[in-house]
Amino acid sequence: MKISKSLICTIGIMILIFGGAVIAKESAGYEVTYEGTPVGFVEQPSEVLDNMDPITIALSEEIRMQAAVTAEQFGFEKKYKVFRTKDGWQDVAAETGGKCRVDVNVYECRVDDKTVVRTNDIDRAEEAVQKITEDYEAANPEAHYERIGFAENLVFSVSRGKPVEEVPAEEMEQALRENLTVETVERQIEQTAIPYEVLYEETETRPLGEQSVKVNGVEGARVTETVIVRHDGEEVSRNKSETVLSAPVNEVILVGTYAESIPWDGEEFMNPVSGTLTSKMGWRWGRIHKGIDIGAPMGEPVYASKGGVVIAAGYNEGGYGNMVEIDHLDGSMTLYAHLSAISVEEGQEVLAGELVGLVGSTGRSTGPHLHFEVIIDGAIADPLDYVRY
Numbered sequence: 001m002k003i004s005k006s007l008i009c010t011i012g013i014m015i016l017i018f019g020g021a022v023i024a025k026e027s028a029g030y031e032v033t034y035e036g037t038p039v040g041f042v043e044q045p046s047e048v049l050d051n052m053d054p055i056t057i058a059l060s061e062e063i064r065m066q067a068a069v070t071a072e073q074f075g076f077e078k079k080y081k082v083f084r085t086k087d088g089w090q091d092v093a094a095e096t097g098g099k100c101r102v103d104v105n106v107y108e109c110r111v112d113d114k115t116v117v118r119t120n121d122i123d124r125a126e127e128a129v130q131k132i133t134e135d136y137e138a139a140n141p142e143a144h145y146e147r148i149g150f151a152e153n154l155v156f157s158v159s160r161g162k163p164v165e166e167v168p169a170e171e172m173e174q175a176l177r178e179n180l181t182v183e184t185v186e187r188q189i190e191q192t193a194i195p196y197e198v199l200y201e202e203t204e205t206r207p208l209g210e211q212s213v214k215v216n217g218v219e220g221a222r223v224t225e226t227v228i229v230r231h232d233g234e235e236v237s238r239n240k241s242e243t244v245l246s247a248p249v250n251e252v253i254l255v256g257t258y259a260e261s262i263p264w265d266g267e268e269f270m271n272p273v274s275g276t277l278t279s280k281m282g283w284r285w286g287r288i289h290k291g292i293d294i295g296a297p298m299g300e301p302v303y304a305s306k307g308g309v310v311i312a313a314g315y316n317e318g319g320y321g322n323m324v325e326i327d328h329l330d331g332s333m334t335l336y337a338h339l340s341a342i343s344v345e346e347g348q349e350v351l352a353g354e355l356v357g358l359v360g361s362t363g364r365s366t367g368p369h370l371h372f373e374v375i376i377d378g379a380i381a382d383p384l385d386y387v388r389y
């Protein structure tokens with residue numbers, strides 16, 4: 001059997017070529033670097049580039065900081081590595097975390113554009129800031145703040161960079177305290193009464209000096225709101241505003257001005273008119289004069305001598321002319337005659353001193369005067385026992 005040497009040779013060469021090709025193919029891949037440091041060997045760059053988010057998460061867990069790596073920081077170079085297995089993105093993440101100082105989130109606490117704190121842990125900075133306001137509130141337990149903050153402009157910003165050297169919490173807090181002013185806003189609301197005024201109104205229908213309430217006074221109410229701003233406890237502004245909830249109602253008191261010259265004790269009969277006695281009660285021209293006559297100018301006011309109910313008010317044909325009769329409901333009655341005008345009606349209740357009419361000369365009369373009678377328990381009485389002229 002004659003086997004061609006050249007055939008064997010050819011087969012051998014072919015095996016070498018194919019085998020070599022297979023080995024070459026299996027050992028081809030991409031060396032991965034993070035900022036120049038080799039961190040893996042992958043089949044394709046997409047193994048890393050398509051998994052940036054899971055890589056970032058895995059990295060963050062490994063370094064216990066918020067990693068902030070970017071696709072641009074990874075490099076890829078095609079290489080042949082015989083007997084080197086390919087890495088997955090998990091291996092690349094683990095290797096990067098273990099070998100490199102990767103970029104992380106760097107938080108800056110700026111007070112009026114001045115960087116006061118740098119940290120990779122935002123919670124630490126926020127806790128330090130919060131501690132300042134909490135301590136302030138604890139030191140002022142009596143105050144009720146509507147708002148507590150800082151007078152300065154406090155800003156947190158985030159950027160990407162290498163991990164910073166963390167300072168202890170107390171040191172961070174101290175740096176913030178030195179640069180911050182605690183600003184508090186307090187709102188005080190107070191309701192106060194608005195006093196009413198007392199006005200006096202004179203009236204001729206009441207005895208001199210007698211006072212009675214016409215309108216009861218009612219206090220008003222106002223709300224005062226005060227907003228106080230303090231910096232580290234020092235007051236820097238105070239704004240007051242007022243709102244009237246209800247206006248006060250002024251009290252009106254009636255003051256009697258009637259008959260300044262006529263004495264009246266307030267309980268007994270008072271003089272019904274200002275004038276002079278011209279005729280007493282008694283026999284006159286052959287018949288009895290049932291009352292007294294008081295001379296007074298035409299139109300002079302005539303007042304009820306005592307409080308009661310008007311039982312007659314009108315013209316009397318018997319000689320009295322315009323006449324008013326009042327029942328004082330205690331057994332006594334009074335009568336006022338020859339009036340030029342009547343200012344009350346039958347059935348009307350009147351107070352002592354209330355205007356009942358005006359002096360006149362109606363009926364059987366020779367000139368303006370008031371004819372005044374007093375009747376006690378149905379019998380005529382001498383008015384001069386009750387009034388003084």
Ligand SMILES: [Zn+2]
Nearest residue numbers: 291292293371
């Ligand atoms: Zn008379």
